[in-house]
Amino acid sequence: MAEFSLDALGEACPIPLLKVQKKWPDLKGGDVLIIHIDHSCALKNIPEWARKEGHNVEVEEVEDGVWDIYIEKTA
Amino acid sequence: MTTRAMQEIENLRTVVIKDAWPYWLGAIMLGLANICIFIVTAAPWGVTTTFVFWGAWLYQLVGGHPETWSFFTLQPPMLQALKGGILNHGGSIMNIGIIVGAFLSAAAASQFRFKRIKAGRQVVAALAGGLLMGYGARLAFGCNVGAYFSGIASMSLHGWVFGIFIFVGAYLGSKLLVKYFM
Numbered sequence: 228m229a230e231f232s233l234d235a236l237g238e239a240c241p242i243p244l245l246k247v248q249k250k251w252p253d254l255k256g257g258d259v260l261i262i263h264i265d266h267s268c269a270l271k272n273i274p275e276w277a278r279k280e281g282h283n284v285e286v287e288e289v290e291d292g293v294w295d296i297y298i299e300k301t302a
Numbered sequence: 303m304t305t306r307a308m309q310e311i312e313n314l315r316t317v318v319i320k321d322a323w324p325y326w327l328g329a330i331m332l333g334l335a336n337i338c339i340f341i342v343t344a345a346p347w348g349v350t351t352t353f354v355f356w357g358a359w360l361y362q363l364v365g366g367h368p369e370t371w372s373f374f375t376l377q378p379p380m381l382q383a384l385k386g387g388i389l390n391h392g393g394s395i396m397n398i399g400i401i402v403g404a405f406l407s408a409a410a411a412s413q414f415r416f417k418r419i420k421a422g423r424q425v426v427a428a429l430a431g432g433l434l435m436g437y438g439a440r441l442a443f444g445c446n447v448g449a450y451f452s453g454i455a456s457m458s459l460h461g462w463v464f465g466i467f468i469f470v471g472a473y474l475g476s477k478l479l480v481k482y483f484m
Contacts, residue, residue: 237420241476242483249484267413271322292408292415 229254232261235269236293243269244276247298256302265293320411336455343392346456348448349400350439352393358384423482
């Protein structure tokens with residue numbers, strides 16, 4: 228179970244979500260992708276997309292206006 | 303207060319202050335705001351006409367004479383508003399309210415921060431996009447608020463035309479975005 232991370236700090240929507248979608252085929256079932264974001268709308272559209280695709284999502288607030296989103300790819 | 307009550311208050315605070323409101327609630331709030339603005343100012347909500355005034359006042363500060371422009375000379379109420387200054391201009395007060403309100407909501411949610419600029423092309427894209435949007439909004443008699451939102455709410459055909467071309471623009475814009483920013 229590998230862990231990947233994406234730096235989307237300083238990127239405005241919809242770039243963070245597009246980056247996640249571009250990276251997604253590289254992940255296998257059980258792998259985790261961590262995305263660092265500082266644009267609040269990515270906090271809405273990335274988890275929304277991932278949950279709709281059926282993956283587990285967790286959000287961690289790192290500091291004011293900065294978040295890490297953890298997405299686990301279901302097998 | 304019981305632990306349960308404290309917990310409920312904390313949950314409410316998170317939902318109202320911290321989390322993003324759902325789109326439908328935002329839409330209702332915007333609709334109500336537009337009704338209030340229409341009642342108070344006798345005109346539907348618009349944002350970008352105010353930028354003409356801000357630009358004109360800035361130009362006056364550096365010695366320019368925008369009051370001779372046909373935009374003002376051919377529209378006496380506009381000329382009057384230009385002479386009235388920023389504090390007597392309802393549109394300016396509303397726009398300042400939007401900026402202050404956006405700041406307060408981000409600050410209340412503990413989400414306010416200065417973001418670093420990641421790449422030079424972000425600056426180029428922001429400036430080019432801003433100029434295009436400003437120019438387009440003037441030609442279209444408003445932006446997505448004045449022309450689209452207020453236009454459709456006023457049963458004006460131009461709001462629907464604006465809406466169709468928003469989709470065309472968004473389609474082309476997203477192609478450019480993927481090409482240059484991914």
